[in-house]
Amino acid sequence: MNVINIRWQSCLIFCIALIYFVLTLIFIGLYISKSEPISPQTSQLKPKPIHSKLKTTDKPEIRRSQPPISAWKLSSLVKFDLTPRFLYNGGRKDAKFVIGVPTVVRATGGNYVLETINYLIQRMSPEQHSICLIVIYVGETSLEFGKYIVRELRMNHAEHLKSGLIDVIAPHLHYYPNFTQLHATLHDDLPRVQWRTKQNLDYIYLMSYAAPKGSYYLQLEDDVMPNEGYLDYMEKTEFMHSSFRFDQQPDWIVISFSELGFIGKLFRSSVLHSFVTYLKLFCDHQPIDWLLQSFLTLQSCRWDSISKPDCQREFESRIIRVDQSQFQHMGQLSSLERKKQHHKDHFFNQNLERQRLPHLRQPLNLVVSHRNSLLRQNLDLQPGETFIWMYMPQMPKIIENLITTQYTSSELRIRNHNKTAKTLSEFSVQLVEKLPILHKNATSTKLCGFVMSHTMKDSDNFMFYYIKEDSKDTLSWFRRFLWAKNASGRPHLDWLVKKIVALLLYIA
Numbered sequence: 001m002n003v004i005n006i007r008w009q010s011c012l013i014f015c016i017a018l019i020y021f022v023l024t025l026i027f028i029g030l031y032i033s034k035s036e037p038i039s040p041q042t043s044q045l046k047p048k049p050i051h052s053k054l055k056t057t058d059k060p061e062i063r064r065s066q067p068p069i070s071a072w073k074l075s076s077l078v079k080f081d082l083t084p085r086f087l088y089n090g091g092r093k094d095a096k097f098v099i100g101v102p103t104v105v106r107a108t109g110g111n112y113v114l115e116t117i118n119y120l121i122q123r124m125s126p127e128q129h130s131i132c133l134i135v136i137y138v139g140e141t142s143l144e145f146g147k148y149i150v151r152e153l154r155m156n157h158a159e160h161l162k163s164g165l166i167d168v169i170a171p172h173l174h175y176y177p178n179f180t181q182l183h184a185t186l187h188d189d190l191p192r193v194q195w196r197t198k199q200n201l202d203y204i205y206l207m208s209y210a211a212p213k214g215s216y217y218l219q220l221e222d223d224v225m226p227n228e229g230y231l232d233y234m235e236k237t238e239f240m241h242s243s244f245r246f247d248q249q250p251d252w253i254v255i256s257f258s259e260l261g262f263i264g265k266l267f268r269s270s271v272l273h274s275f276v277t278y279l280k281l282f283c284d285h286q287p288i289d290w291l292l293q294s295f296l297t298l299q300s301c302r303w304d305s306i307s308k309p310d311c312q313r314e315f316e317s318r319i320i321r322v323d324q325s326q327f328q329h330m331g332q333l334s335s336l337e338r339k340k341q342h343h344k345d346h347f348f349n350q351n352l353e354r355q356r357l358p359h360l361r362q363p364l365n366l367v368v369s370h371r372n373s374l375l376r377q378n379l380d381l382q383p384g385e386t387f388i389w390m391y392m393p394q395m396p397k398i399i400e401n402l403i404t405t406q407y408t409s410s411e412l413r414i415r416n417h418n419k420t421a422k423t424l425s426e427f428s429v430q431l432v433e434k435l436p437i438l439h440k441n442a443t444s445t446k447l448c449g450f451v452m453s454h455t456m457k458d459s460d461n462f463m464f465y466y467i468k469e470d471s472k473d474t475l476s477w478f479r480r481f482l483w484a485k486n487a488s489g490r491p492h493l494d495w496l497v498k499k500i501v502a503l504l505l506y507i508a
Contacts, residue, residue, distance in 0.1 A: 069197070069284050072177035082208055085172040086138065086146040088153075090164030095133040097231065098214035098269070100206045102137040102199075103222035105145050112223035112330060114152050119225050121160060128231045129165055133213055137206040138170040139198070146170045171205050185285050193284070200283035200291070203262075204276055211272040218257075219265045223330045230257070230326040234266060241320050253296055254319045257326040260344075262288045264327040 099120065103113040113136065120134060138146040150168055153161055160166055179194040188196075203219070210217050216238065227233070234257060241252050253271055258264030267275070278295050279288070286294070296318050301311035329344060 068181040069177045069179075080208060081172060081175075082205070083172060084169040084209070085141075086143050086168070086170035088150050088161070088166070088168040090133075090161060090167060092133045092164035092167075093213050095214035096131040097133070097216050097218055097234070098210040099132060099134045099218045099220060100137065100210050101134060101220050101222055102139055102202045102206055103149075104139045104202075105142075113149065114156075115330075116220070116222055116224055117153070117166070118156070120220075121157060121165070123226050123228055124231055129160065129163065132165065132231070133210075134166045135206065135210050135213075136166065136168045137202060137209075138168065139202040140170060141173050141176070143170065169206075169209060175205065176201060182284055196287045197284045200279055200288055203288055204279050204283065207272050207276050211269045211276075215269055217267045217269050217272055219262055219267070220327065221263055221329070224258075224263055224327045225330050227324075227326045227328075233257075233322075233324075233326055237320070237322055238266065250300075250314075250318065252318055252320050253299065254292065256319060256321045258328075259321075259325055260327075260329050262292065263329065264325065265292070
């Protein structure tokens with residue numbers, strides 16, 4: 001009887017071990033065979049289908065074996081694996097502008113990303129093709145969508161793939177955490193929290209990959225349309241705001257070329273590391289555009305002065321908002337299920353060629369804005385220390401008269417930031433006899449977009465400013481201002497009357 005008991009126990013142990021081994025093999029087989037996105041259900045946009053439809057599942061599987069978001073944060077801060085599982089790499093590393101375009105599979109099978117890439121490439125000049133890198137980030141763990149994009153690009157943009165203009169990447173299989181363990185924040189329902197958290201993780205991976213590959217990083221979406229001459233506009237805006245600032249002014253962090261969300265945001269690559277680290281800490285708490293605002297606020301203001309006007313002015317000096325948007329949103333449905341997206345950027349492609357920056361709308365506002373900057377930083381204008389942003393398609397006749405009849409040419413000069421490596425002698429500046437024909441955003445010509453200062457030897461400084469009216473053959477609205485010793489931008493009335501009379505006599 002004892003012998004039978006011993007054999008029965010051995011058989012039981014063997015059966016348990018066999019069952020455990022079989023279950024392990026089944027689990028491993030299922031784990032390897034599946035490659036659906038580790039993400040919540042994404043959007044139902046209705047873009048135009050492109051060539052063929054991609055098969056998607058209605059409810060992508062979320063693997064519960066993945067680590068929770070807290071463990072993901074800790075591991076990503078210590079060691080962040082940037083080796084893409086899918087990569088088409090053209091080898092370009094030293095670009096001036098890296099353009100990030102994240103994309104995901106749409107349930108309809110079509111996708112806007114190829115149309116967006118077509119616009120981006122077609123509206124670049126041949127010279128700009130050589131200084132840019134477009135990085136398409138496929139926010140899926142399935143390789144099918146990434147391979148589909150590369151096939152289409154090879155059909156339509158083989159030359160640009162070969163030259164290194166385009167990279168296509170996707171994260172490794174275990175990049176995304178377990179989204180089912182997220183907690184609801186901002187009174188949002190759990191699907192929305194999962195959606196915006198996954199979107200933040202896509203931005204983190206994309207920006208981390210792009211940062212070492214260029215000097216500037218431009219964030220776009222996969223369903224946007226750029227303006228004609230968008231890169232030329234961006235280059236000139238960046239040059240002016242980087243080169244022409246007071247020494248005591250902090251550098252800008254972001255230039256916003258769109259009013260919508262996180263679209264069209266230009267960063268220096270040098271600040272991306274700190275911004276990405278900030279995103280890792282709070283990726284599951286807030287959407288990306290709010291995280292950008294809090295990131296800028298913390299670098300601009302004291303915590304006890306966030307609601308004060310000085311804080312707002314400092315904040316606005318770190319994020320530059322251009323007056324004319326360069327990117328328009330094309331999609332009608334959000335990537336979040338059942339969310340419709342009807343927002344359009346009303347400043348896109350508007351006929352604003354008479355000015356590029358908001359503070360140029362009124363001459364007096366321009367003077368007062370500089371006065372506020374000076375007073376806030378306890379600075380005073382010294383004789384000969386004035387500057388003004390101007391656009392000069394041609395030499396105005398009144399300035400020609402001032403040069404020939406009143407002042408020497410040495411007193412009319414172009415000034416540059418004293419610490420910048422790029423000087424205006426290297427920046428294209430030309431004067432023409434006839435007014436050039438400009439596109440709506442005035443970016444197709446290099447005759448626009450530089451700084452001019454009119455400096456006098458006297459104790460007071462005169463600043464000259466003009467804007468282009470709708471008239472096709474004249475320049476008018478010419479203004480002349482006195483900046484008195486007390487930094488007041490408002491001239492005395494008798495001085496203004498005399499100058500207006502003199503100007504009318506000259507024109508007559």
